[in-house]
Amino acid sequence: MKNLFQNKFMIVLIVIAILLVGTTSFISALGYTSYVRNAIGIVLTPVQKGLNFVFDGFEDIFSSKEKYNELKKENEDLKQQLAENQEALANAELALQENETLKEFFGIKEEHLDCSFENAKITGRQSTTYTVLYTINKGTLHGLTPGMPVIDKYGVLGCISEVGLTWAKVTPLTEPDVSLGAVVERTGETGICSGSFTASKKGLCVLSYLSKNTNIEVGDRIITSDDSAMFPKGMLIGTVETIETDSLTREKIAYIKPAADLENVNTVMVITEFEAAYE
Amino acid sequence: MNNKFSYLSIILDIILYGILGALLAVLQTTLMPRLTVFYAVADIIIGAICCIGIYKGENTAALFGLWAGLCVEALGSTDISLLPLFYTLVGYVCGRIGFNARNNARFAAYLVSLPLLCLSRTAFSFVFHLLRYFGSIDFKMLFVYTLLPEFLYTLVICIPVFILVKALELPIYAIRKRGGLY
Numbered sequence: 001m002k003n004l005f006q007n008k009f010m011i012v013l014i015v016i017a018i019l020l021v022g023t024t025s026f027i028s029a030l031g032y033t034s035y036v037r038n039a040i041g042i043v044l045t046p047v048q049k050g051l052n053f054v055f056d057g058f059e060d061i062f063s064s065k066e067k068y069n070e071l072k073k074e075n076e077d078l079k080q081q082l083a084e085n086q087e088a089l090a091n092a093e094l095a096l097q098e099n100e101t102l103k104e105f106f107g108i109k110e111e112h113l114d115c116s117f118e119n120a121k122i123t124g125r126q127s128t129t130y131t132v133l134y135t136i137n138k139g140t141l142h143g144l145t146p147g148m149p150v151i152d153k154y155g156v157l158g159c160i161s162e163v164g165l166t167w168a169k170v171t172p173l174t175e176p177d178v179s180l181g182a183v184v185e186r187t188g189e190t191g192i193c194s195g196s197f198t199a200s201k202k203g204l205c206v207l208s209y210l211s212k213n214t215n216i217e218v219g220d221r222i223i224t225s226d227d228s229a230m231f232p233k234g235m236l237i238g239t240v241e242t243i244e245t246d247s248l249t250r251e252k253i254a255y256i257k258p259a260a261d262l263e264n265v266n267t268v269m270v271i272t273e274f275e276a277a278y279e
Numbered sequence: 280m281n282n283k284f285s286y287l288s289i290i291l292d293i294i295l296y297g298i299l300g301a302l303l304a305v306l307q308t309t310l311m312p313r314l315t316v317f318y319a320v321a322d323i324i325i326g327a328i329c330c331i332g333i334y335k336g337e338n339t340a341a342l343f344g345l346w347a348g349l350c351v352e353a354l355g356s357t358d359i360s361l362l363p364l365f366y367t368l369v370g371y372v373c374g375r376i377g378f379n380a381r382n383n384a385r386f387a388a389y390l391v392s393l394p395l396l397c398l399s400r401t402a403f404s405f406v407f408h409l410l411r412y413f414g415s416i417d418f419k420m421l422f423v424y425t426l427l428p429e430f431l432y433t434l435v436i437c438i439p440v441f442i443l444v445k446a447l448e449l450p451i452y453a454i455r456k457r458g459g460l461y
Contacts, residue, residue, distance in 0.1 A: 007337070007338070009338050010337065010338065010341060010371055013338075013341050013342060013345060013367055013371075014341075014364075014367060014368070014371075016345065017345050017348075017363050017364040017367040018364060020345075020349065020360070020363050020364075021360050021361055021363060021364045024352070024360035025360045025361075028360065036349060036353075037349070037352065037353040037360075038353075040301075040349055040350055040353035040354075041353040041354065043301075044301055044304065044305055044350060044353065044354055045354070047301070047305050048305050048308060048309055048354050051305055051306070051309040051310070052309050055309055055310055055313060059313065
């Protein structure tokens with residue numbers, strides 16, 4: 001301490017320091033900047049700015065990997081979220097379609113109060129060179145038996161040909177295995193609607209056993225007949241597409257375009273019970 | 280002739296240490312805030328002052344401390360301006376004690392004085408916190424996350440600072456040798 005007071009330079013320096021501390025703090029408290037501080041700031045601030053720029057650059061380089069990983073994770077999360085949303089959207093669309101279908105089925109149910117229905121979904125479509133078959137997601141567990149009629153929202157689709165515990169095979173009415181009593185709605189004439197090999201390739205079925213003097217016309221609606229043991233009466237089979245005369249028997253044959261959407265059917269109803277059935 | 284060389288030497292010292300002080304102040308306010316440990320920012324100026332004190336004596340170190348303190352406060356402005364005074368006193372004390380060490384023991388003297396320096400820096404920070412945030416200080420947080428890390432961090436970082444200061448002095452020695460000032 002004795003040395004400190006002997007060192008005049010140090011005394012002056014400390015006095016200057018104290019003065020600077022005092023004045024700078026006082027001036028700062030008033031909201032101003034001292035000349036000394038201001039002058040140093042003017043000279044060094046550009047240097048500080050330049051160095052900050054350089055360090056920012058370094059920081060960016062070092063943090064870019066971390067940022068990349070963060071962005072990668074975020075991207076993966078967003079992809080996952082998008083996939084979930086798309087799935088939800090697809091499900092919603094399916095639900096809407098199903099809702100529409102069920103509404104139409106509900107109309108059919110109201111028209112046929114004498115029938116019991118079992119809704120089912122098409123889970124498979126086997127289309128080979130020889131046959132077309134649909135697989136539905138209901139079986140004996142749901143009360144289904146072979147021969148039960150199957151309809152879609154537009155009309156008759158076919159009938160069940162094979163039943164498993166939780167599945168069943170549906171043969172469409174365009175296949176030769178299926179035949180059912182049919183009526184021309186406009187005239188009341190009856191006939192047998194069945195599949196044939198050539199007609200099925202065109203997606204049609206055949207209405208035969210019509211009377212010789214039939215006046216069936218193209219565009220006539222064909223419905224199931226009253227005396228059909230397989231189907232309840234009044235179900236729409238389809239509309240007449242073309243009419244031909246059999247070269248051997250000279251009988252008229254009508255080719256029917258099925259009302260059911262055989263190509264795009266997804267939801268069907270199996271008629272498990274109806275008044276005329278199995279009497 | 281000797282007086283002339285002596286004045287030249289002093290002017291050269293002022294320029295050198297003036298630039299060094301400004302440069303370290305800029306580093307202290309740009310680089311160090313990016314390298315925090317918890318809430319602590321290491322003080323590189325204090326190491327430089329001690330180094331200069333040991334090699335150049337108390338007057339140069341105290342002047343350097345005053346200048347560096349002013350630069351730091353001008354760049355990293357605070358309303359309580361105590362750093363110039365603190366650094367001036369640090370420079371004086373380091374110069375008084377360390378300058379007497381023999382040439383080959385000066386780095387050892389630097390290493391020995393470092394903990395005391397860091398302790399004084401921590402004490403200064405504590406006082407500063409008391410003055411600035413009195414009434415709203417969480418002491419546990421202050422000691423554990425600010426003062427202790429500051430002490431240790433400054434202690435560690437002052438070793439490369441010594442090397443940096445000595446490296447920056449090299450050009451001035453070269454100039455002096457060329458001018459026959461040694």
